Amino acid sequence: MTLPVVADATYVILGASGNTGSIVANFLLSKGEKVRVVGRDAGRLQRFVDKGAEAFTADLSDAAALSKAFSGARAAYLLLPPVKTREAQERESDAIAKAVNQSGLRYAVNLSSYGAQVPEGTGPVAGLHSAEEKLNAIGGLNVLHLRAAYFMENNLAAIGMIHGMGIFGNALLPDVKLPMIATRDVGDYAAQRLLHLDFSGEQTRELLGERDLSMTEATAVIGRGIGKPDLEYKQFSYDQVEQALTQMGVPPKGAALYIEMYKAINAGVLAPLEPRSSENTTPTSFERFVQDVFAVAYPGKVPNA
Numbered sequence: 001m002t003l004p005v006v007a008d009a010t011y012v013i014l015g016a017s018g019n020t021g022s023i024v025a026n027f028l029l030s031k032g033e034k035v036r037v038v039g040r041d042a043g044r045l046q047r048f049v050d051k052g053a054e055a056f057t058a059d060l061s062d063a064a065a066l067s068k069a070f071s072g073a074r075a076a077y078l079l080l081p082p083v084k085t086r087e088a089q090e091r092e093s094d095a096i097a098k099a100v101n102q103s104g105l106r107y108a109v110n111l112s113s114y115g116a117q118v119p120e121g122t123g124p125v126a127g128l129h130s131a132e133e134k135l136n137a138i139g140g141l142n143v144l145h146l147r148a149a150y151f152m153e154n155n156l157a158a159i160g161m162i163h164g165m166g167i168f169g170n171a172l173l174p175d176v177k178l179p180m181i182a183t184r185d186v187g188d189y190a191a192q193r194l195l196h197l198d199f200s201g202e203q204t205r206e207l208l209g210e211r212d213l214s215m216t217e218a219t220a221v222i223g224r225g226i227g228k229p230d231l232e233y234k235q236f237s238y239d240q241v242e243q244a245l246t247q248m249g250v251p252p253k254g255a256a257l258y259i260e261m262y263k264a265i266n267a268g269v270l271a272p273l274e275p276r277s278s279e280n281t282t283p284t285s286f287e288r289f290v291q292d293v294f295a296v297a298y299p300g301k302v303p304n305a
């Protein structure tokens, strides 16, 4: 069943309480746009309601609820939540695509990842490949897939290790360079494209951050930013990282997906398609991220003024 399309100027933002969705919602609200924020918890959406947004509680695996959320909207910001399993990703992308189709939505900016051109073997990114394909199959939808780099915020997960053990480590090779982006740059970019709706058909845009960094380089910047200039990067084995993830509460299937992603990055399978350019480079440097976000979150570190 296709719901009737009603002319409406509302923007629908999935994941509005999260890193990127909150930037998109706040930007559009600051421009005086009508915004409907979607999440599972009304309390987490209240700060947007206070600024004039409409809150809509829905789970991203509930196609019927999402159809109502999208109904008549001008455009939407789409994302998949952080991965639990590939099956859950498929359920969520099925529900989102079904709801987009049924509601007759015309414009969507979809958060994807660099490497989403690869159909499998890339962990959570393979789920984003699949989500892109499902959206591309919807007739009449103009969709812009933002293939964002590795989030700088991923490094925040190491705060406990740095604080407790005095080292920074994960499964990535120390010297492999990867693009890293601040989530605020993803949100800013998505918000601009949603405001202008200057895309048509199916398009992709890689967003590669300010520059590529190796984990060794990133660790040096973090060390300087938190007053530990001797901080070193240590590459752990895949088994050690998988075990650590499950100990942190990540379900075993989810942990296995992250290991698959690390392997794909180390092997150069998960990599950008485009050469770096002014179009895919974004402003926030890793140094700026460390100063504004990492050092502020680091226990006992007084952020620089």
Ligand SMILES: NC(=O)c1ccc[n+]([C@@H]2O[C@H](COP(=O)([O-])OP(=O)(O)OC[C@H]3O[C@@H](n4cnc5c(N)ncnc54)[C@H](OP(=O)(O)O)[C@@H]3O)[C@@H](O)[C@H]2O)c1
Residues within 6 Å of the ligand: 014, 015, 016, 017, 018, 019, 020, 021, 038, 039, 040, 041, 044, 058, 059, 060, 061, 079, 080, 081, 082, 083, 111, 112, 113, 114, 128, 147, 148, 149, 150, 151, 154, 183
């Ligand atoms: N990490 C990376 O390096 C990277 C790189 C490229 C792309 N990505 C993509 O970015 C996504 C995360 O984006 P983000 O950082 O902006 O989000 P985030 O901060 O992780 O927040 C996730 C948002 O999704 C909502 N959510 C979670 N589960 C939900 C569910 N079942 N139903 C409805 N809403 C749900 C949460 O809201 P409530 O909890 O309030 O419901 C929250 O607003 C990842 O899932 C991945 O697809 C990640």
